Amino acid sequence: MNEVMSWEDWLKGRRWRRELGNRVAPEVIQRPRSSSDLRLRKLFNGQRGLPFTPTEKL
Amino acid sequence: MNAEKARAAVADISADTDPTRKAAKLASLCSALFRARGVELVVVGGSAIELLTEGAYTSGDLDLCRLSPASLSLRERQEIMGGLGAQGGPRSWQVAGLFVDLLGPLETLARTPLRKLQGAYGVVQVVQPEELLVERVLVSVYPQPHPPARECAKKLAAVALGGAMEFDWEEVRRLASRPEYGILAACKALVREVANELKTQSPLDSHE
Numbered sequence: 328m329n330e331v332m333s334w335e336d337w338l339k340g341r342r343w344r345r346e347l348g349n350r351v352a353p354e355v356i357q358r359p360r361s362s363s364d365l366r367l368r369k370l371f372n373g374q375r376g377l378p379f380t381p382t383e384k385l
Numbered sequence: 386m387n388a389e390k391a392r393a394a395v396a397d398i399s400a401d402t403d404p405t406r407k408a409a410k411l412a413s414l415c416s417a418l419f420r421a422r423g424v425e426l427v428v429v430g431g432s433a434i435e436l437l438t439e440g441a442y443t444s445g446d447l448d449l450c451r452l453s454p455a456s457l458s459l460r461e462r463q464e465i466m467g468g469l470g471a472q473g474g475p476r477s478w479q480v481a482g483l484f485v486d487l488l489g490p491l492e493t494l495a496r497t498p499l500r501k502l503q504g505a506y507g508v509v510q511v512v513q514p515e516e517l518l519v520e521r522v523l524v525s526v527y528p529q530p531h532p533p534a535r536e537c538a539k540k541l542a543a544v545a546l547g548g549a550m551e552f553d554w555e556e557v558r559r560l561a562s563r564p565e566y567g568i569l570a571a572c573k574a575l576v577r578e579v580a581n582e583l584k585t586q587s588p589l590d591s592h593e
Contacts, residue, residue, distance in 0.1 A: 328551045331501040331508055337409070337436075340549055345439040347547040348540035351582045355441040356536040366484060367445050376445035377404040377482075385439065 342385035355379055386417060386506070388468060394506050395469050398481035405435050408447050411483055412436075413504025415449065418465045420507060425452040427491050427499060427510045431537075434521075436502065437514050437550055440540040446484040450491040452499075452510065462487070494560055497553045515556040517541060522561070522572045535575070542579040546588075554588035 345354075357375060361367075367375045386394075394414050401407040416426045426449045428436060435443035457465075459475040471480035478485045495513035502509040521538035525531050545552035561572040573589045580587040 328500075328553070329498050331503050333503050334505060337502050338406075341405070341439050343547075344437075344544050344549045345441070347543045347549055347583075348438050348440045351539045351543045351579050352440075352536040356533060356540065357442055357444060358533045361444065363444065363446055363484070366479075370479065370482075370484070371445050376443065377402060377407070379441040380403045380405070 342382060345382045345385055349382065354382065386421070391418070391468055392470075395481050397505070398483075404443070404445070405439060407481070408432055408443065408483060409436055409502065409509060410505045411447055411481055411485065412449065412509045413502075413506040414469070415447075415465075415485060416504070416509055417507030418468070419457070422457060422461060422465070423453065423455050424457055425510065426450070426487075427452050427512050429488065429491065429512045433511045433514075434517055434537060434541060436509070436511055437500070437517070438540045438544045440537065440544075442537050442540070445482075446486055448486050448488055450488050450512075452491050454490075494563060494565060495556060496559075497556045500551075513556075514541060514545065514550060515553055516560060518545070518557055519560040519566050519568065519572060522575055523566050523568050525575070526568065526571045538575055539579050542576050543583060546576070546580055546583055546585055558589055 398407055398410045412428050419426050429450045430448040431443040432448045463474050466474060466478045469480050471478035473479055476487050493516050495516040497513045497515050500511040518538055518541045521534050525535035525538055544550050560566055561569040576589050577587040
């Protein structure tokens, strides 16, 4: 728990983490709105952020 | 980090179209630059949950808190972020295709260590996932049910139960029992539900 996770290990674990979460909740759970909506939608062409990378591409 | 390296880092982050990896890189860069001035930053909130769970939860902003008691003057913050070509400030900037929000001192009751990730430009510190879980469970039930927070808590619990993240369940029990949260029953119920879905046992039920 005190160890520093390497960048490579973090990247390698991305798909596993996503798949675990997908077993208990919808794949994308981004909130539909927040107090930052104005600036987010302006920067991200009407969206609240960049599109998430699909699980199979992680 | 000299100006040339900082510019190269911003170019790399700007070109990255994966939102979670992009946020991790930007957190790493900001952490390194603030650390060089004696201020430790911690990734918090939805940004922290995203780094820990890959949960497709966060939006296009990166939430950071200050760990060290030391603060930086507004001018120094503007110098650092200005060096990255950031716009805005002095607490929120647009840089490399994301927003960075510096929210103030870190609030945490957790006794477990901050999690650390060796990022591309320096170590990133992430708030304790035990506290994130308890916090999300609280928001999911109080003051009224809030499904997005519940889904987020479920994903955190799933990643922890699945062994994809080091996690201290006794710390969750302690935090959830504290008067500041007072949601042990709700926390147990949510973790039990996730454990059932993953066909495993809830660690919060093990003393019963």
